[in-house]
Amino acid sequence: MNFASFKQSYVTLPIVKASPLHRDNDVTNKHIIMKLYKIIPVAAIVLAGLVYGCSKTMDSSYDPSMSSVSTASVLSSDVKSGAIKPQPGSLKVVNLGVAGEFEILSKTGITDVYKSTVTGDIGTSPITGAAILLKCAEVTGTIYTVDAAGPLPCRVTNASRLTTAVSNMQTAYTDAAGRSNPNFLNLGAGNIGGQTLTAGLYKFTSAVVIPTDVTISGSSTDVWIFQIAGTLKMSSAVRITLKGGAQAKNIFWQTSGAVTLGTTSHFEGNILSQTGINLQTGASINGRMLAQTAVTLQMNAVTQP
Numbered sequence: 001m002n003f004a005s006f007k008q009s010y011v012t013l014p015i016v017k018a019s020p021l022h023r024d025n026d027v028t029n030k031h032i033i034m035k036l037y038k039i040i041p042v043a044a045i046v047l048a049g050l051v052y053g054c055s056k057t058m059d060s061s062y063d064p065s066m067s068s069v070s071t072a073s074v075l076s077s078d079v080k081s082g083a084i085k086p087q088p089g090s091l092k093v094v095n096l097g098v099a100g101e102f103e104i105l106s107k108t109g110i111t112d113v114y115k116s117t118v119t120g121d122i123g124t125s126p127i128t129g130a131a132i133l134l135k136c137a138e139v140t141g142t143i144y145t146v147d148a149a150g151p152l153p154c155r156v157t158n159a160s161r162l163t164t165a166v167s168n169m170q171t172a173y174t175d176a177a178g179r180s181n182p183n184f185l186n187l188g189a190g191n192i193g194g195q196t197l198t199a200g201l202y203k204f205t206s207a208v209v210i211p212t213d214v215t216i217s218g219s220s221t222d223v224w225i226f227q228i229a230g231t232l233k234m235s236s237a238v239r240i241t242l243k244g245g246a247q248a249k250n251i252f253w254q255t256s257g258a259v260t261l262g263t264t265s266h267f268e269g270n271i272l273s274q275t276g277i278n279l280q281t282g283a284s285i286n287g288r289m290l291a292q293t294a295v296t297l298q299m300n301a302v303t304q305p
Helices: 003-010 026-058 071-081 097-101 159-178
Strands: 102-106 110-113 117-119 121-124 143-145 155-157 200-204 208-210 214-217 224-228 232-234 240-243 251-255 259-261 266-268 270-273 277-279 284-286 289-291 295-298 301-303
Touching: 097 102, 097 159, 102 117, 102 159, 102 301, 121 159, 143 159, 159 224, 159 251, 159 270, 159 289, 240 266
Parallel strands: 102 121, 102 289, 110 295, 117 301, 121 143, 143 155, 200 224, 208 232, 214 240, 224 251, 232 259, 251 270, 259 277, 266 284, 270 289, 277 295, 284 301
Antiparallel strands: none
């Protein structure tokens, strides 16, 4: 800084004009200016400290270690840990259309090892009714076929209704598979045994296994959608239990691969499978089985929610 210019600026300041000394007293003025030279750096340091302190207070929630982490990876981590929770009513049910009026709907047939107990309507399309191997005594409901073949005397021929139901089934599958922004991503790396599953959208990029009991917990209006890119396999004697008013009709399992429910296991929810649904001996389900290939039964209890 030029001392002469600083002096010239200084003598116009109120502090000098208020001084009992005359402004032309250069000795006194120089003395004051030298004091200012000492005070200004100290004041600057104090001011910087105050600004830094305010900044730290405002950003106390900021974690510097996250600065190099991408937004996508943070989202993935939060979703996987369940940190992102759904808002009540934010997830809508999958509209099943006419397919929702069926307990079992298949495009390529329904096989059976006698005796199964099915409560609800069943049907196949476009395959012939001869591909339905259930007997009339096993079904409490209507057996729909596209032609005159099928279990007698209970089967009802209604190709138009079945065509609509299958179309709605495929639309529902696409809807469930297309839901975005999951609340949970690859929970348990695909092993959900022992978990208590709250409402929300679950996305799995590979197969899912259920080796131990699972609880689905929520209210009667909560919705669960499971997007599974691979197969879904439930071990023998394992159970899914509903808690807190959760309803099977509001649970949707969308699977690209086959679904297998082990012997004497119990399952809850609607299965929308792009391939087959296989129930092993003594397995039961409270829900719907809507398969784009076949459904296989072996002395099972199947109930529409």
